[in-house]
Amino acid sequence: MAxxxxxxxxxxxxLGLGLALRLVVWQWHxxxxxxxxxxxxxDQALHWLQGKGYQELPLMRPPLYPVFxxxxxxLFDSQVQRVRLVQALLSTATxxxxxxxxxxxxxxDQRRERVDGLTGGAWVVPAVAALLAACNFTLVANATELLxxxxxxxxxxxxxxxxxxxxxxxxxxxxxxxxxIIGALALLRSVALPLVPLGVVWLLMRSRAWREWRWRLxxxxxxxxxxxxxxxxxxxxxxxxxxxxxxxxxxxxxxxDNDPAxxxxxxxxxxxxxxxxxxxxxxxxxxGLQDLVAAPAQVLAKGWHEAQNLVALQYFDDLRTRPxxxxxxxxxxxxxxxxxxxxxxxxxxxxxxxxxxxxGRLRWLFVPWVAYIAVTNLxxxxxxxxxxxxxxxxxxxxxxxxCMLRGQWRRQPIRNLGAVVxxxxxxxxxxxxxxxxxxxxMLVRKHWALWRGDPATALQLDPxxxxxxxxxxxxxxxxxxxxxxxxxxxxxQVKPDHPYAHLLRGDILRHxxxxxxxxxxxxxxxxSLEDLQRWSWNTxxxxxxxxxxxxxxxxxxxxGFYAQxxxxxxxxxxxxxxxxxxxxxxxxAHVQVRLRxxxxxxxxxxxxxVRLIDNTGRAQPVTVQVVKVGQDWQTFELPVVAPPSSATLxxxxxxxxxxxxxxxxxxxxxxxxxxxxxxWTAAP
Numbered sequence: 001m002a003x004x005x006x007x008x009x010x011x012x013x014x015l016g017l018g019l020a021l022r023l024v025v026w027q028w029h030x031x032x033x034x035x036x037x038x039x040x041x042x043d044q045a046l047h048w049l050q051g052k053g054y055q056e057l058p059l060m061r062p063p064l065y066p067v068f069x070x071x072x073x074x075l076f077d078s079q080v081q082r083v084r085l086v087q088a089l090l091s092t093a094t095x096x097x098x099x100x101x102x103x104x105x106x107x108x109d110q111r112r113e114r115v116d117g118l119t120g121g122a123w124v125v126p127a128v129a130a131l132l133a134a135c136n137f138t139l140v141a142n143a144t145e146l147l148x149x150x151x152x153x154x155x156x157x158x159x160x161x162x163x164x165x166x167x168x169x170x171x172x173x174x175x176x177x178x179x180x181i182i183g184a185l186a187l188l189r190s191v192a193l194p195l196v197p198l199g200v201v202w203l204l205m206r207s208r209a210w211r212e213w214r215w216r217l218x219x220x221x222x223x224x225x226x227x228x229x230x231x232x233x234x235x236x237x238x239x240x241x242x243x244x245x246x247x248x249x250x251x252x253x254x255x256x257d258n259d260p261a262x263x264x265x266x267x268x269x270x271x272x273x274x275x276x277x278x279x280x281x282x283x284x285x286x287x288g289l290q291d292l293v294a295a296p297a298q299v300l301a302k303g304w305h306e307a308q309n310l311v312a313l314q315y316f317d318d319l320r321t322r323p324x325x326x327x328x329x330x331x332x333x334x335x336x337x338x339x340x341x342x343x344x345x346x347x348x349x350x351x352x353x354x355x356x357x358x359x360g361r362l363r364w365l366f367v368p369w370v371a372y373i374a375v376t377n378l379x380x381x382x383x384x385x386x387x388x389x390x391x392x393x394x395x396x397x398x399x400x401x402x403c404m405l406r407g408q409w410r411r412q413p414i415r416n417l418g419a420v421v422x423x424x425x426x427x428x429x430x431x432x433x434x435x436x437x438x439x440x441x442m443l444v445r446k447h448w449a450l451w452r453g454d455p456a457t458a459l460q461l462d463p464x465x466x467x468x469x470x471x472x473x474x475x476x477x478x479x480x481x482x483x484x485x486x487x488x489x490x491x492x493q494v495k496p497d498h499p500y501a502h503l504l505r506g507d508i509l510r511h512x513x514x515x516x517x518x519x520x521x522x523x524x525x526x527x528s529l530e531d532l533q534r535w536s537w538n539t540x541x542x543x544x545x546x547x548x549x550x551x552x553x554x555x556x557x558x559x560g561f562y563a564q565x566x567x568x569x570x571x572x573x574x575x576x577x578x579x580x581x582x583x584x585x586x587x588x589a590h591v592q593v594r595l596r597x598x599x600x601x602x603x604x605x606x607x608x609x610v611r612l613i614d615n616t617g618r619a620q621p622v623t624v625q626v627v628k629v630g631q632d633w634q635t636f637e638l639p640v641v642a643p644p645s646s647a648t649l650x651x652x653x654x655x656x657x658x659x660x661x662x663x664x665x666x667x668x669x670x671x672x673x674x675x676x677x678x679x680w681t682a683a684p
Contacts, residue, residue: 010127018095018134021334022088023141028065028331028581029144029441030081031529034369038146045069059270060247060277063232065148079668085141087150091143094154095133101157102129102396102543104164104364106404129399132346136395137315137338142385148189149388155185156192159393163199163365172220175203179221183228190246191389194372194429196225202365242278251281252286258299258379302378308433309382310374311426313340317434326499326530343387346394348423353397356418366393366457428559466491466498474539475505481508481540499524499532503555507540510553518553526563533559537581544581546680557581560651562669573598574672578651582612585643589682592637593651597629600661606673608617608653612637615646629673639683649678 015564034042040057045066049057054063056653069083075084103126133139143150162178165171182199185192203218229246236244250268256263266287273280292299319327327335354367373389430436442461446468449458455471462468469491473484485508491501506521525532533555540556548557550572551564560578582591597606605628613621627636658665 012128102126119331175217179224183225251284349398350394389658
């Protein structure tokens with residue numbers, strides 16, 4: 001009882017930590033738009049849910065994920081953030097599945113029929129595996145993407161645990177459940193298809209297997225897996241008059257990723273065949289194999305390149321390759337430590353565990369699976385999410401290595417050597433891919449220089465740094481504006497997509513009276529997930545004028561407003577709290593605020609509290625007036641009797657979400673009121 005209580009507490013701690021981290025990242029990623037494959041899956045599920053039938057994607061995919069999305073849409077609405085929340089909860093449940101699989105590893109290690117009596121340090125292994133899964137940023141971030149991987153990794157972990165349990169307990173029911181899940185995984189991602197024969201062979205691999213009737217486990221596993229897959233295969237045969245087990249992904253990717261003409265050229269040839277999936281599969285298989293045979297040197301070079309990508313620190317690479325994509329500083333550290341750092345640990349710990357775990361039968365299951373995933377990545381192409389099928393094995397083996405390796409190290413010198421050599425090979429691939437140690441030292445020195453206010457040194461260390469160039473511009477704002485514009489043009493030439501230089505350039509053009517140029521540069525406000533209104537407010541040096549037209553070259557003077565979207569012109573929506581800089585006021589004044597509620601006709605007027613904040617902090621905010629705003633544009637002229645010399649106008653308003661009023665709308669912003677202009681005049 002004490003053992004179970006201890007295990008339960010550790011599991012709950014891991015689940016709580018994992019859920020908290022996933023909810024934080026879920027909130028951070030709310031503004032992330034859907035990518036290409038995400039949009040395709042979303043539209044496919046919506047099309048099916050609307051009763052228009054199952055629509056094949058341009059590149060054929062398995063059917064189960066669109067079905068999952070359709071079910072979530074039906075239960076919780078098609079709002080993207082709600083789907084992401086469901087996946088975050090499923091990703092949290094995967095932590096429990098990892099804990100279960102790791103217990104099976106320990107049971108295999110100790111040769112026990114039951115795992116309740118784990119001894120020594122073995123009881124820690126499941127908890128460590130669960131904590132690794134809870135803190136792994138790759139798993140956390142992937143839950144916010146409308147892609148198959150979150151479901152696949154969770155299902156794969158459960159399937160492996162069921163296979164190990166069926167073997168240990170000689171349980172027909174566990175083998176049957178494992179077969180059903182593997183079949184479902186194949187309909188989620190066809191990469192799972194080889195697990196059907198692998199699982200059958202592995203269950204049969206035991207001395208006197210036939211005499212012990214263990215063939216029943218293998219038969220139950222295999223037949224039920226096929227029972228899930230075959231109906232879809234029959235559907236494909238009836239529709240396309242050819243044998244297509246699940247989809248044509250493997251054949252098409254073989255051609256797409258190995259043809260010297262490139263993926264886009266191959267796609268055009270595939271699309272030219274229309275919906276004839278059988279012809280596309282035949283042609284892709286034929287041409288893909290021809291490409292492999294015709295240019296073996298090119299295939300080897302590509303495989304070498306993909307091998308380096310497979311072990312790479314891909315968050316580090318992404319942050320260095322796409323510096324214009326802003327990420328919150330806390331998330332940067334989570335990506336580097338919880339993403340790349342844990343990937344390094346999983347590579348080394350997982351490879352050591354594969355060599356040194358005492359149960360050789362586990363290797364007959366997991367080594368072929370790891371090798372298969374690695375080879376398919378080399379044959380096709382590597383993306384961060386394509387490594388995720390390795391995680392169930394790597395998490396469990398790494399946890400075992402961290403907790404149990406000390407007792408195994410001296411017993412198996414040959415395997416020890418294999419573990420060392422494999423770890424060294426992975427490290428060599430890593431540094432051949434990119435000089436990570438040198439770049440890390442350079443980045444530390446660069447950011448230290450920026451923190452000390454020395455952008456010139458930072459630029460010498462990293463000539464491609466946008467932040468260093470922006471720092472030089474901010475230091476030189478008191479000089480001739482043409483000199484500053486020249487520096488900004490140089491920064492834009494080096495990093496065309498980085499918004500800081502564009503916004504600073506817009507501030508200068510606005511000061512020179514070039515409104516059109518300023519509007520163009522300020523359009524980069526929407527090119528980042530960073531709150532660029534806040535950044536401009538704190539960075540720009542231009543003084544607020546007596547008239548501010550919202551939505552027209554207004555950055556630096558406003559905060560708490562939404563960027564304009566299509567169809568919005570001449571105004572901005574507020575959030576629940578909006579700020580507008582005031583001009584220098586020397587005496588009593590009037591402020592004219594032009595507002596509209598933006599609510600549907602017939603709704604009650606919206607209350608807006610207008611307050612004046614003393615920027616010096618010497619006085620408490622003063623409520624100027626509470627106004628009632630209707631559906632039509634209204635101009636409110638409000639007296640300000642004793643304004644401070646430096647002040648900010650604040651608008652407080654209750655919000656609504658258009659989607660709550662119209663379920664067809666895709667606008668889920670929390671909107672306050674529409675503001676067209678703010679004009680200050682001296683009191684008569």
